[in-house]
Amino acid sequence: MAPEMRSQRLIGNSNPRYRWEQYWKTEEELKAMKKPIRKYYERNNELIQQYTFIDKLLDSSLPHDLIQEYHNAAISASLPNIPETITEEAASPQPMPGTPISPNGKPLTFYILTSYAPFEKYGNDLENPSPTPPMPDWEPEEEADSNSRIVSVAIFINLVANTVLLVLKIIVTLMTSSVSVLASMVDAALDFLSTAIVFITTRIISRKSAHDKEKYPVGRRRLEPIGVLVFSVIMVTAFVQVALEGLGRLTSGRKEAVQLSPSAIAIMSSTVVIKGLCWLWCKAIKNSSVQALAQDAMTDVVFNVFSIIFPLIGYYADIWFLDPVGGILLSGYVILNWSFTCSFHISQLTGAAASADQRNVLLYLTMRFAKTIKHIQGLTAYHAGDKLNVEVDVVLDENMSLRDSHDLGESLQYVLESVPYVDRAFVHADYARYNSSERQH
Numbered sequence: 001m002a003p004e005m006r007s008q009r010l011i012g013n014s015n016p017r018y019r020w021e022q023y024w025k026t027e028e029e030l031k032a033m034k035k036p037i038r039k040y041y042e043r044n045n046e047l048i049q050q051y052t053f054i055d056k057l058l059d060s061s062l063p064h065d066l067i068q069e070y071h072n073a074a075i076s077a078s079l080p081n082i083p084e085t086i087t088e089e090a091a092s093p094q095p096m097p098g099t100p101i102s103p104n105g106k107p108l109t110f111y112i113l114t115s116y117a118p119f120e121k122y123g124n125d126l127e128n129p130s131p132t133p134p135m136p137d138w139e140p141e142e143e144a145d146s147n148s149r150i151v152s153v154a155i156f157i158n159l160v161a162n163t164v165l166l167v168l169k170i171i172v173t174l175m176t177s178s179v180s181v182l183a184s185m186v187d188a189a190l191d192f193l194s195t196a197i198v199f200i201t202t203r204i205i206s207r208k209s210a211h212d213k214e215k216y217p218v219g220r221r222r223l224e225p226i227g228v229l230v231f232s233v234i235m236v237t238a239f240v241q242v243a244l245e246g247l248g249r250l251t252s253g254r255k256e257a258v259q260l261s262p263s264a265i266a267i268m269s270s271t272v273v274i275k276g277l278c279w280l281w282c283k284a285i286k287n288s289s290v291q292a293l294a295q296d297a298m299t300d301v302v303f304n305v306f307s308i309i310f311p312l313i314g315y316y317a318d319i320w321f322l323d324p325v326g327g328i329l330l331s332g333y334v335i336l337n338w339s340f341t342c343s344f345h346i347s348q349l350t351g352a353a354a355s356a357d358q359r360n361v362l363l364y365l366t367m368r369f370a371k372t373i374k375h376i377q378g379l380t381a382y383h384a385g386d387k388l389n390v391e392v393d394v395v396l397d398e399n400m401s402l403r404d405s406h407d408l409g410e411s412l413q414y415v416l417e418s419v420p421y422v423d424r425a426f427v428h429a430d431y432a433r434y435n436s437s438e439r440q441h
Helices: 003-011 028-031 037-057 062-076 118-126 149-175 177-204 223-250 262-282 289-317 320-350 357-368 401-417 436-440
Strands: 089-090 375-383 388-395 421-429
Touching: 003 062, 028 037, 037 062, 037 357, 062 401, 089 118, 089 262, 089 320, 149 177, 149 262, 149 289, 149 401, 177 223, 177 262, 177 289, 177 320, 223 289, 262 289, 289 320, 357 388, 357 401, 388 401, 401 421
Parallel strands: 388 421
Antiparallel strands: 375 388
């Protein structure tokens, strides 16, 4: 029952099953392939990096440290203070990019644990080893928190830019009767409204209250996709009205080509430049609200370019119907674009299943975690907003003590939550492969 022996008894030695790097394809190899085959191997490369990340996570000191710290906490009745290392053969003290952080706030150190059977890991490859190409580490895309300064600055700058552009678009609309320009003005008004929604949403998320833990036990992070969803619905609804205006112009009998003044063209062109800069900046910030603003900025670039082109071509080619048709086409583009965004966030907020690749990576992690896990009875991964909730049912020995089963299950939960796209994990330990919950299904 010594801490080190107990963690060894519950988890065992690290026993990676595969040498993933042998399947890695280099950039030169990928370029020589045809497109469908290249796409297959690019997906393979991404999966190989994720499986390697899981191997390094499980080969680190984290699983053993957690078990040992539960032991120490039970004795000292103090909060966990996980040590930085365990006494194993050190391979490299340098943490890889995206290395998980232990509860004491320090990066984990990874180890090579050498007591597994080599042929179980590599099979016959060790008899005829072949050189493997260098494989870059997987760098998980960590999402920027809504409280972070860069998110706040990005949203505030977008709010200011959209306010200025809205005023300019109103001026242009008053100067011309173009349906395409009208659609652009509506788009600017909705940009302002949507950015205001995102700004207010992030302020609410970052606001701290003494009663927050009671009212919102898991925090208010889901307000972000809800804000984007509301934003998407407003965009679709408004551009349906713009499309109807274009149809009304086509059937009104008025057959005059619309002329844009130089000042109107200059204002529309400035919108393209400003929105292009906003898009370049926002697309690099991994946050669902800022990504929605980046998508909106990209839509605006396309929208405003064609809002200039349609009236100009219609005027100089004397094609009167090109402007209202352009307005209808632009409205259709926005409606289609934001309908997909709306559908995506609805599916995530209503508990859409994780992708097959994500589920397989989580299943691999659970399978490799500890030798005392006899069976994996079930693994469910589903969206609860931008990230995943994971539910795992594992079967342990019926003679295992409550203390051991609790510490093992909670350690597995912590490691699952170390995967970047997992928000929360729930582990259920059973002693039999058949239970009452299965009878209900």
